[in-house]
Amino acid sequence: MKKIFILIFFNLLFADSMIKPIPEKIKYDRQKAKLGMYLFTDPRLSKDKKISCMSCHKPSEGWADKRKVSIGVFGRKGRVNSPTVLNAVFNFRQFWNGRAQDLKEQVFGPLHSNFEMDMDKKEVEKTVNTIGVYKKLFKKIYHTDYITADMIADAIAEFEKSLITPDCKFDLYLKGKAKLTPLEMKGKILFKSYGCITCHNGVNIGGNSFQKMGLIISYKNCIDDRYEITHNPADRCVYKVPTLRNIALTAPYFHDGSAETLKEAIKKMGYYNLGIELKSDEINAIEAFLKTFTGKQPDLGKFR
Amino acid sequence: MKKIFILIFFNLLFADSMIKPIPEKIKYDRQKAKLGMYLFTDPRLSKDKKISCMSCHKPSEGWADKRKVSIGVFGRKGRVNSPTVLNAVFNFRQFWNGRAQDLKEQVFGPLHSNFEMDMDKKEVEKTVNTIGVYKKLFKKIYHTDYITADMIADAIAEFEKSLITPDCKFDLYLKGKAKLTPLEMKGKILFKSYGCITCHNGVNIGGNSFQKMGLIISYKNCIDDRYEITHNPADRCVYKVPTLRNIALTAPYFHDGSAETLKEAIKKMGYYNLGIELKSDEINAIEAFLKTFTGKQPDLGKFR
Numbered sequence: 001m002k003k004i005f006i007l008i009f010f011n012l013l014f015a016d017s018m019i020k021p022i023p024e025k026i027k028y029d030r031q032k033a034k035l036g037m038y039l040f041t042d043p044r045l046s047k048d049k050k051i052s053c054m055s056c057h058k059p060s061e062g063w064a065d066k067r068k069v070s071i072g073v074f075g076r077k078g079r080v081n082s083p084t085v086l087n088a089v090f091n092f093r094q095f096w097n098g099r100a101q102d103l104k105e106q107v108f109g110p111l112h113s114n115f116e117m118d119m120d121k122k123e124v125e126k127t128v129n130t131i132g133v134y135k136k137l138f139k140k141i142y143h144t145d146y147i148t149a150d151m152i153a154d155a156i157a158e159f160e161k162s163l164i165t166p167d168c169k170f171d172l173y174l175k176g177k178a179k180l181t182p183l184e185m186k187g188k189i190l191f192k193s194y195g196c197i198t199c200h201n202g203v204n205i206g207g208n209s210f211q212k213m214g215l216i217i218s219y220k221n222c223i224d225d226r227y228e229i230t231h232n233p234a235d236r237c238v239y240k241v242p243t244l245r246n247i248a249l250t251a252p253y254f255h256d257g258s259a260e261t262l263k264e265a266i267k268k269m270g271y272y273n274l275g276i277e278l279k280s281d282e283i284n285a286i287e288a289f290l291k292t293f294t295g296k297q298p299d300l301g302k303f304r
Numbered sequence: 305m306k307k308i309f310i311l312i313f314f315n316l317l318f319a320d321s322m323i324k325p326i327p328e329k330i331k332y333d334r335q336k337a338k339l340g341m342y343l344f345t346d347p348r349l350s351k352d353k354k355i356s357c358m359s360c361h362k363p364s365e366g367w368a369d370k371r372k373v374s375i376g377v378f379g380r381k382g383r384v385n386s387p388t389v390l391n392a393v394f395n396f397r398q399f400w401n402g403r404a405q406d407l408k409e410q411v412f413g414p415l416h417s418n419f420e421m422d423m424d425k426k427e428v429e430k431t432v433n434t435i436g437v438y439k440k441l442f443k444k445i446y447h448t449d450y451i452t453a454d455m456i457a458d459a460i461a462e463f464e465k466s467l468i469t470p471d472c473k474f475d476l477y478l479k480g481k482a483k484l485t486p487l488e489m490k491g492k493i494l495f496k497s498y499g500c501i502t503c504h505n506g507v508n509i510g511g512n513s514f515q516k517m518g519l520i521i522s523y524k525n526c527i528d529d530r531y532e533i534t535h536n537p538a539d540r541c542v543y544k545v546p547t548l549r550n551i552a553l554t555a556p557y558f559h560d561g562s563a564e565t566l567k568e569a570i571k572k573m574g575y576y577n578l579g580i581e582l583k584s585d586e587i588n589a590i591e592a593f594l595k596t597f598t599g600k601q602p603d604l605g606k607f608r
Contacts, residue, residue, distance in 0.1 A: 038342075038437075041345045041346065041347070041356070041358075042345065043345070043358075043363055043604055044604050044605055044607070048364075049363070049603050049604040049605045050362075050363035050364045050601075050604070051363075051364055052345070052358075054345075054347075054356075054358075055362065055364065058354075058359065059347055059353070059354035059355075060352075060354040060355055060359065060375060060377075060379065071364060073364075075364065127605070130608045131607075131608050132608065133342075133437060133441075137437075297354075299353050300347055300348050300353040300354070301348055301353045301431070303348070303435075304434045304435050304436065
């Protein structure tokens with residue numbers, strides 16, 4: 001009985017409105033975004049000329065990567081699971097450990113990383129400046145004869161900005177345009193009652209704060225955490241809370257890709273971060289609720 | 305003793321020269337090939353705008369696909385394992401069941417297939433004709449105002465033609481420019497003695513004949529075989545012999561992707577097609593020999 005009252009209390013405490021719908025449209029420069037798409041798909045931007053941004057951010061895998069960790073140039077294994085680019089524009093920082101302030105700064109991460117594309121700014125500039133199509137497009141759009149790394153990042157970031165997924169079922173529900181099923185409704189209540197919403201809220205249902213992975217039960221595999229940047233012991237195992245938007249499309253889960261299914265991820269989050277053992281019917285309900293976060297996927301066909 | 309004599313006999317019967325080195329260079333139209341590369345990497349050519357040719361022919365996976373079968377538009381599962389595009393120009397036919405005569409004809413296979421890109425010729429033409437960059441490039445290269453499906457296939461085929469891998473260790477050995485290790489040498493002798501070379505020979509060490517999968521012990525999973533084209537009962541479970549060039553890079557193996565490792569593939573080929581049970585030291589030696597078929601990988605950086 002006591003548990004039920006606590007659940008009701010928290011359910012009332014956290015309003016649905018703690019989650020905000022994403023905008024239906026976003027302003028971006030179409031020409032720059034299209035150019036950015038070309039750069040995003042181009043393996044020539046990597047050291048071994050085999051890896052493009054799209055190699056690890058696949059449209060057909062929720063713009064993330066089904067592999068536990070991605071494989072970069074020369075078959076080098078990455079350290080963390082590729083996060084989705086979808087709605088990344090709404091994250092308050094970029095990367096699992098939030099080391100980039102925005103999309104533009106983020107671009108240089110995978111480009112520079114030894115495990116990913118392994119190109120320094122000069123190499124990227126040199127490469128792009130020798131490609132005829134880019135010379136023309138940058139000339140037209142950036143009015144320049146010399147393409148800088150900054151312009152390259154700007155175009156890619158502009159493309160990524162366009163990758164938003166509006167009108168997911170829950171956004172429509174928030175706007176009074178859709179109804180949730182009883183199972184989804186139950187999931188929503190549990191999501192609030194158990195406190196998932198404490199971290200997964202806002203416009204991106206996450207992506208707006210840093211939190212400890214293993215808040216209650218400590219988590220072992222804390223690679224590439226915020227501590228590696230700040231060297232503050234309090235930042236051990238601290239990560240940017242990932243967005244839950246399109247979460248049904250982006251298995252496997254967590255920074256280490258250790259949860260293979262959404263159900264497993266929900267179970268583990270309950271255990272490590274809430275200190276509770278979720279029952280299978282609760283997991284089913286929460287999963288149904290999380291599936292309402294899958295939005296309308298971006299259509300690259302719009303870039304002509 | 306008898307076995308040894310048979311092995312020696314066959315080893316002498318099949319000369320090393322049954323395998324031919326691939327040319328170090330190949331003639332192709334650079335401008336068309338570069339344009340073909342853009343088309344090859346472009347997901348807008350698929351129905352859901354998420355799948356490009358490169359989605360299933362990944363430079364980092366030997367221009368093949370590590371997945372057992374590939375996933376096409378709308379998450380649809382393919383039927384067979386994606387073969388490599390590397391050196392495909394040297395195959396006498398294209399596809400596992402050889403239903404295309406050449407690279408150009410092949411292009412329409414994945415483009416049309418429901419399980420892959422799912423676009424008919426008109427849709428492809430319509431899409432490409434609305435993309436500014438392609439309008440300009442085709443105008444320049446094909447001197448046309450209207451881009452036809454035929455031109456699109458021509459450019460992609462020209463790109464694929466450029467994807468050859470010269471100077472593998474065995475080619476250099478054939479030219480007297482490299483020595484094989486004792487293990488590789490043992491593998492070579494077994495490869496000939498056991499008769500692998502009966503089918504895997506010529507310039508592509510395969511790719512030049514149709515053969516039955518399960519010649520001795522019948523094989524069960526005969527999906528998408530030549531019978532589906534010819535309706536000749538003799539063509540059941542018959543496939544184009546795949547090239548062994550770069551075989552170390554293109555796991556998993558067979559039309560159904562059922563062999564996960566090269567060792568497993570060697571063992572199974574011995575069992576199904578030669579009716580012998582290879583010992584593990586023999587498998588190791590043959591594997592070492594097959595690894596000498598990995599050539600110099602194409603560098604997309606050449607397209608500027």
